[in-house]
Each structure stands twice: as C-alpha cells, then as structure tokens.
Amino acid sequence: MRCFKLLAERVKARIFNSQAAELQIRTALLNRFTQLGTPITIAVP
Known part of the structure; x- marks a missing residue:
C-alpha cells in the first residue's frame, strides 16, 4: 500500500x-515494476 501511495498522494480524477x-x-x-525487479532464480540440482 505504501508503494501504491507513492505513485500519487490522491486520486486526481473526479x-x-x-x-x-x-x-x-x-x-x-x-x-510491472515488481515483475521487472524480481530476480530470475534457477535451482541447481
């Protein structure tokens, strides 16, 4: 929720x-930002 509020403090549309x-x-x-920032990990057996 904190990140959601960082994008804009309030809703601008009326x-x-x-x-x-x-x-x-x-x-x-x-x-999308979360998807881009998530590392791709591969388990090595």
Whole structure:
C-alpha cells in the first residue's frame, strides 16, 4: 500500500469510472515494476 501511495498522494480524477481506471493503471504499473525487479532464480540440482 505504501508503494501504491507513492505513485500519487490522491486520486486526481473526479468521475467514479475515471477514478477506477486511474487506480487500475497504478496497479498495473506497480505489478510491472515488481515483475521487472524480481530476480530470475534457477535451482541447481
């Protein structure tokens, strides 16, 4: 949640549907950043 708030302190859109879209975009960004930052590990037998 902290990282989610770092993207923007508050929702800028005024209409509910726009607010939902804005939050979905933030979530997609966070997921992408997490995916990019996760190391690929391979178990060696």
